[in-house]
Amino acid sequence: MALVxxxxxxxxxxxxxxxxxxxxASLAAAGLFAAxxxxxxxxxxxxxxxxxxxxxxxxxxxxxxxxxxxxxxxLGGLRPRLHDLGVDLNIQGVDEALANLSGGLQRxxxxxxxxxxxxxxxxxxxxxxxxxxxxxxxxxxWGRNFAADAGIPALQLIxxxxxxxxxxxxxxxxxxxxxxxxxxEITLGRLAFGDEFFSFxxxxxxxxxxxxPPGNIVGNYIYNWPVSQWAAVGKLNLxxxxxxxxxxxxxxxxxxxxxxxxxxxxxxxADSQGAIVxxxxxxxxxxxxxxxxxxxxxxxxxxxxxxxxxxLNGEPILVSGLPGLPGHGRYGFSTELQQQxxxxxANADPRNGLYAFFNATYADRRTSAExxxxxxxxxxxxxxxxxxxxxxxxxxxxxVNPNIANAQAEANSLxxxxxxxxxxxxxxxxxxxxxxxxxxxxKFDAQYVICPGxxxxxxxxxxxxxxxxxxxxx
Numbered sequence: 291m292a293l294v295x296x297x298x299x300x301x302x303x304x305x306x307x308x309x310x311x312x313x314x315a316s317l318a319a320a321g322l323f324a325a326x327x328x329x330x331x332x333x334x335x336x337x338x339x340x341x342x343x344x345x346x347x348x349x350x351x352x353x354x355x356x357x358x359x360x361x362x363x364x365l366g367g368l369r370p371r372l373h374d375l376g377v378d379l380n381i382q383g384v385d386e387a388l389a390n391l392s393g394g395l396q397r398x399x400x401x402x403x404x405x406x407x408x409x410x411x412x413x414x415x416x417x418x419x420x421x422x423x424x425x426x427x428x429x430x431x432w433g434r435n436f437a438a439d440a441g442i443p444a445l446q447l448i449x450x451x452x453x454x455x456x457x458x459x460x461x462x463x464x465x466x467x468x469x470x471x472x473x474x475e476i477t478l479g480r481l482a483f484g485d486e487f488f489s490f491x492x493x494x495x496x497x498x499x500x501x502x503p504p505g506n507i508v509g510n511y512i513y514n515w516p517v518s519q520w521a522a523v524g525k526l527n528l529x530x531x532x533x534x535x536x537x538x539x540x541x542x543x544x545x546x547x548x549x550x551x552x553x554x555x556x557x558x559x560a561d562s563q564g565a566i567v568x569x570x571x572x573x574x575x576x577x578x579x580x581x582x583x584x585x586x587x588x589x590x591x592x593x594x595x596x597x598x599x600x601x602l603n604g605e606p607i608l609v610s611g612l613p614g615l616p617g618h619g620r621y622g623f624s625t626e627l628q629q630q631x632x633x634x635x636a637n638a639d640p641r642n643g644l645y646a647f648f649n650a651t652y653a654d655r656r657t658s659a660e661x662x663x664x665x666x667x668x669x670x671x672x673x674x675x676x677x678x679x680x681x682x683x684x685x686x687x688x689x690v691n692p693n694i695a696n697a698q699a700e701a702n703s704l705x706x707x708x709x710x711x712x713x714x715x716x717x718x719x720x721x722x723x724x725x726x727x728x729x730x731x732x733k734f735d736a737q738y739v740i741c742p743g744x745x746x747x748x749x750x751x752x753x754x755x756x757x758x759x760x761x762x763x764x
Contacts, residue, residue, distance in 0.1 A: 376415030381764040393753030395441025402433020402452040421468035427461040429516035447497040455548040461516040475525040484514035498686040503651035507660040539566040564593030580630040591620040595657040622653035642672030678725035716740040733759040
C-alpha cells in the first residue's frame with residue numbers, strides 16, 4: 291500500500307533533556323554508595339554484574355516524542371527486540387478530509403480513512419530459511435464516497451482511500467522466496483494486483499494518480515489495495531538492472547465480498563471464473579546519482595464478459611450491432627515512466643530530489659467502460675532544509691469507452707437517454723506535504739475535476755475541491 295525531521299528547529303539550550311532510564315539511575319546510586327563507603331575495597335568499588343535488559347525496557351527514543359519516527363516510539367524496546375528476532379511491525383493510519391467549494395450538487399465536507407497493520411517475518415532469522423519471508427497486512431477502512439455525497443459525477447474517486455467496504459480486509463497474506471543469489475523471486479498467497487504489477491505511489495489523493503492504473507479503469511476484475519486475490523508471481527532479475535515479472539491471479543468477483551469469511555480470512559472462494567495473467571518488463575537504471583524506473587507490460591483475463599452497455603432504469607441499452615453476448619479475451623496494456631531529475635548532493639537520502647512521471651494504460655473496448663487513462667506530473671521529495679517535506683503537481687485524463695458514448699447518444703435520439711454523452715474526464719491536482727513531526731505528515735491538497743457528464747450544465751459537473759491528508763505512523 292507500503293519511509294524525519296522535526297517540525298520546528300530547536301537550539302541546543304532549548305532541547306529537552308532525555309529522561310534517565312531506571313537502569314542508569316540504579317548504576318549511579320550503586321556507584322555513589324560504593325564511593326562513600328569507608329571500608330570499600332578496590333573489588334567492592336567494581337560495578338556489579340548486570341542482568342539482561344528486560345524485554346520492554348524503554349529507550350531514549352521512547353521519550354523523544356516529536357522527532358521519533360513512530361508515535362509510540364520503539365514501544366518500550368519491543369520494536370528492536372522483535373526485529374532482532376525476525377519480526378517487523380508497522381501500523382499506519384491515513385485520513386483524507388475534503389471540502390467541495392464549487393461544482394456538483396451541494397457544498398459538503400466529508401472524510402474517509404484507513405488503518406493498516408503490517409507484519410513481516412524474516413524466516414532466515416526465525417527458522418534458518420535463507421531468502422524466505424512471510425507477510426500479513428490487515429486494513430480497516432471507514433468513511434464515505436466524497437464525490438457521491440457532493441453530487442460530483444466523477445469517474446475516479448476524489449478521495450482514493452475510500453472503497454471496497456468499511457470493514458477489515460486481508461490485504462496481503464504471502465510467502466516470498468529469494469533464490470539463486472536473488473536472481474529469482476517467487477511470491478505465493480493472497481496478493482493485491484497493484485502491489486505486484488504496475489505499482490505506483492499514492493502521493494496524490496485523486497485516484498487518477500494513485501495506485502496501479504489497470505485497477506483504476508478495470509476495477510471490476512483487477513483489484514488494487516485493499517482487496518487481495520490468490521496468485522503466484524515469479525520475478526526474474528536480469529543483468530543491467532532489468533527484470534521480467536509474470537503471474538497468475540484467480541479471476542473471481544467473490545473477492546469483493548464483504549463477509550469476514552472472504553474479506554478477512556485467507557479462504558479460497560468458490561466458482562473461479564478464470565485466470566488473470568499479467569506480464570511486466572522493468573528497467574531501474576541509475577544515471578549517476580539519478581534513479582529511474584521504467585515499466586511496460588500488459589495482461590489478459592480468460593473469464594467471460596459481455597460487451598459493454600449502459601443502463602437506463604435497469605434496462606441495458608446496447609450499441610447497434612454489438613450484441614451483449616458473453617465473450618472471452620479481456621486484455622490491456624500499461625506503461626509507467628518515472629525519472630529523478632535532480633538531487634542535492636548535500637542531502638544524505640539519495641531519493642530526495644525532483645521527479646517526473648508519465649503513466650498510460652489502455653483496456654479493450656469490447657468489455658471496458660473506461661478504455662484508457664493517462665497521467666503526467668512532477669513531484670519533489672525534500673524541500674530545502676526540510677528533507678521530509680515535498681510537493682507535487684499533475685494532470686490526467688480518464689476516457690469513457692466510445693461504445694458507451696454511442697449508446698448514450700442512441701438512447702437520447704430515442705427519447706429514453708440520460709440527456710448527456712460521456713467522453714473524457716480531466717483531473718488536475720497540486721499538494722504540499724509538511725512533515726509536522728517525525729511520525730505525522732500533513733498534506734494540503736487542491737483538485738479541479740472536469741467531469742464528462744451526468745448533469746445538465748457544466749457548472750454542476752466540474753468541481754473545485756480542497757483537502758488535507760493526515761498520515762500517522764504508530
